[in-house]
Amino acid sequence: MRVSDSTYYTLKRLHSLSGVVPIGAFLLEHFLTNSRALQGAAAFDRAAAELAGLPYVVLLEAGGIWMPILFHMVLGILIATTSQANLDRHGYARNWHYSLQRFSGLFLVLYLVYHTWSTRFSAEAMSAPSLFAYMREHLSHPGVFAFYVLGVIAACYHFGNGLFGFAIHWGLVTSRSAQRWAGRAAMAVVVVLSLVGINALLAFTGHGLNLFQKHAPPPADVTVMNASEHR
Amino acid sequence: MARTTIELRIKRQDTPTAAPYWEEFSMPWRANMNVISCLMEIRKRPVTRAGQKTTPIAWDASCLEEVCGSCTMLVNGKPCQSCTQLVDKLPDAPIVLEPLTKFPIVRDLQVDRTRMFEGLKQVKAWIAIDGTHDLGPGPRVSESEREIAYAFSRCMTCGCCMEVCPQFNDRSDFIGPAPLAQVRLFNAHPTGHMNARERLESIMGRGGLSECGNAQNCVEVCPKEIPLTEAFGELGRQTTGLWLKKLFGG
Numbered sequence: 444m445r446v447s448d449s450t451y452y453t454l455k456r457l458h459s460l461s462g463v464v465p466i467g468a469f470l471l472e473h474f475l476t477n478s479r480a481l482q483g484a485a486a487f488d489r490a491a492a493e494l495a496g497l498p499y500v501v502l503l504e505a506g507g508i509w510m511p512i513l514f515h516m517v518l519g520i521l522i523a524t525t526s527q528a529n530l531d532r533h534g535y536a537r538n539w540h541y542s543l544q545r546f547s548g549l550f551l552v553l554y555l556v557y558h559t560w561s562t563r564f565s566a567e568a569m570s571a572p573s574l575f576a577y578m579r580e581h582l583s584h585p586g587v588f589a590f591y592v593l594g595v596i597a598a599c600y601h602f603g604n605g606l607f608g609f610a611i612h613w614g615l616v617t618s619r620s621a622q623r624w625a626g627r628a629a630m631a632v633v634v635v636l637s638l639v640g641i642n643a644l645l646a647f648t649g650h651g652l653n654l655f656q657k658h659a660p661p662p663a664d665v666t667v668m669n670a671s672e673h674r
Numbered sequence: 675m676a677r678t679t680i681e682l683r684i685k686r687q688d689t690p691t692a693a694p695y696w697e698e699f700s701m702p703w704r705a706n707m708n709v710i711s712c713l714m715e716i717r718k719r720p721v722t723r724a725g726q727k728t729t730p731i732a733w734d735a736s737c738l739e740e741v742c743g744s745c746t747m748l749v750n751g752k753p754c755q756s757c758t759q760l761v762d763k764l765p766d767a768p769i770v771l772e773p774l775t776k777f778p779i780v781r782d783l784q785v786d787r788t789r790m791f792e793g794l795k796q797v798k799a800w801i802a803i804d805g806t807h808d809l810g811p812g813p814r815v816s817e818s819e820r821e822i823a824y825a826f827s828r829c830m831t832c833g834c835c836m837e838v839c840p841q842f843n844d845r846s847d848f849i850g851p852a853p854l855a856q857v858r859l860f861n862a863h864p865t866g867h868m869n870a871r872e873r874l875e876s877i878m879g880r881g882g883l884s885e886c887g888n889a890q891n892c893v894e895v896c897p898k899e900i901p902l903t904e905a906f907g908e909l910g911r912q913t914t915g916l917w918l919k920k921l922f923g924g
Contacts, residue, residue, distance in 0.1 A: 448879025452917060455884035525846035526887060532751055533838050533891050541840060541889035608888050614911020617904055 458518045459612050461511045462605045469508050470602055474639050480646035481653050484575040487646075491574045512555070519548050537626070544604050547597040554594035561587075578647045588644065595640035603633035677703045680712055680761055681723070681768035684731060686782045694779075698723040698768070709749055709756035709769065710735055713783075733783035740897065743832030747783045748772040753834040753895055756783075774837050787833050793853030794831070797876045801866045813864035826859035826905065828898040835892035835902060847881030851892040851902045854883055858905035861912070874909070874916050883909050 446454065479490040497503060523545045530542050561581060562568050571577035582588045607629040610616045616625045645651040680701050687694040700723040701715045710733075717730040735745040738757045745756045750770050761769070777785040803809060815823065835851035836842045842850045857873045860866035877883045886906055893902045 446880075448875075448882075449920065451880050452878040452882070452884060452913070453921075456914070456917060522887075525843075525848070525885070526840050527843040527845065529838065529840050529891075533894070535889075535891055535894045537888065537890035538840070541887050544887075611888055611903070611907050612884070612886075612910050613914050614907055614909070617907030617911065619901060619904055622903060622907065 454518060456612075458515060458522070459609050461515045462602070463609055465507045465511050466515055467602050467605070470598060470636075474636065474643060477643035478639065478646070480575060480578075480643055481651045481656075484573060487575045488573050516552055516555075520552070523549060540604050540607070540626075544601060544608070547601040547604075550597045551594070551601060554590070554597060557590070558594060575647065579649075582644060582647050588648070591644055592641055595644065596637050599636040599640060600633050603629045603631075603636065606632060677761075677766055679703055680707065682712055682716075683768045683770045684783070685770075685772040686731065687773070687779050688729075688781065690779055690781070697728060703761075705762070707761040709747075709759040709761070709771065710738065710745060712761065712769070713756070713771075731783060732781040734785075741830055743830035746774060746832040746834060746837075748774065748837075753832075753837040755832060755897060758897075774833055776837050776839075776842055777833060785833075787831065790831050790833055790836060790850060790852060793849040794856060796849060797853045797857045797860075797873050798869060799853060799856035799860060801860060801863055802869060803865060815864060819862060822901075823859055823862060825898075825900055826855055829855060829859075829900055830898065832897065834895045834897060838891035838895050840889050840891070841885050841887045846885060848885035849877065849881050851886075851906075854886070854909060855900055855902050855905040858908055870912075871916065874913050877909065878913050878917070883913055 476490050476494060477487075480487040494500070526541075526545060528542045528545070530538055562574075562578070568574075568577055582591060607622075607625050610625045611622065616622050642651050642654070680703050682699045682701075684697050684699065685694055686697055699712075699716050699721075701712065707715075713731055713733055720728050720730045722728050733745065733747065733756070735757060736742040738745075740755045740758045743755065746753060747756050748754075748771070749756060749759045750764065751772075753774060756771070771783060773779050773783045774785045774787075777787050777789065780786050803812075829852055831852055833852070839848070839851060841848045854877060857877055861870040861873055883906065888903075888906075890903050893900075896902060
């Protein structure tokens with residue numbers, strides 16, 4: 444498909460923007476909701492139900508998640524096909540990031556297909572009475588767990604390092620030192636988000652760490668759970 | 675351990691479409707030789723290390739003082755000007771010479787860098803001062819801007835930045851780092867600024883600024899230490915501004 448020069452520029456800008464808003468914003472929201480699992484099964488299931496019950500939820504999902512991801516994915520694959528990685532000859536740090544950005548993006552295509560199918564559209568996920576219980580079961584397979592850890596790291600990396608690219612593409616950082624600091628800040632985002640994401644995964648298997656919380660998980664959750672189990 | 679002989683391994687190619695092949699050469703060491711003086715020695719007596727008679731090696735060179743860029747080639751895998759590669763500073767191992775890989779080969783170490791010069795034309799890398807009447811003296815430039823402009827003006831279109839750029843290749847239309855940096859240079863010039871929008875528009879399409887993938891290899895290898903990646907940030911800001919202006923007006 445041939446597009447005009449101005450459309451082309453707009454598409455590239457939207458590709459860059461969509462990675463931060465809404466996709467990056469969704470990633471943060473997704474991690475926050477998943478971290479509810481640290482507070483117990485009921486807390487997580489309630490958070491999931493709350494999201495599913497939002498007004499305009501179908502519109503929010505389609506316009507804020509599915510379409511931007513699909514757009515970002517298709518254009519990203521096209522962009523990746525124009526690159527000729529040369530790490531073997533020029534192993535500079537930023538060149539590694541360049542290649543990893545493309546590699547993580549392509550890996551995420553695979554991961555997201557599996558992730559959305561298994562947790563959203565598969566028969567087991569659709570019919571599961573408790574999403575928490577389903578996720579605990581799903582993540583109990585070491586292979587699946589490892590794949591999820593890789594997926595979390597790839598997503599955090601692609602988002603964090605993408606912020607660095609975003610900052611230069613949009614001209615937010617120009618000087619060498621500003622770019623160096625942007626690169627460091629991007630890596631800090633990658634590390635912190637990865638830990639948050641992995642901790643949420645661990646929470647489903649009962650090994651999550653309750654960090655930086657002001658109050659212990661409300662005991663009401665436990666009684667509600669017990670009551671429903673007795674019934 | 676000091677060298678007593680200089681060994682060279684050179685990638686050769688007889689015509690633009692012929693298959694490349696390697697030849698090895700050896701010559702007695704002399705003080706203060708550079709890669710070009712080695713090639714000149716071979717030209718005097720084109721005989722391989724094995725004693726076989728061969729053709730002299732073709733390469734480009736002009737200034738011999740690292741300001742023209744024409745003798746750029748890969749020395750031990752790194753793009754650089756062969757005129758300033760001093761043999762005594764290179765590791766004591768056969769010196770490997772290859773032509774640049776991103777440009778069509780003319781012969782041996784000679785490449786056709788037309789694509790880069792076409793890029794300079796595309797971005798109008800000049801200042802339009804031709805007119806039918808005297809335009810008078812141009813505006814003054816501040817010392818700080820002069821200093822930055824000087825850094826960008828040192829570009830000699832050698833092609834090192836294009837060589838290492840993963841986005842500059844046969845599969846992409848990317849114009850490459852060097853011509854983009856010239857947009858930064860000429861748009862900052864008070865007279866050149868009058869054509870700033872044209873230059874920005876010339877890099878906002880396919881193959882323009884947005885093809886940059888921020889691998890930042892260009893700035894690592896630029897022999898003139900041109901702040902290429904700073905230029906891309908500034909151009910990103912300028913093109914974003916123009917894009918918004920065109921979308922929403924104002």
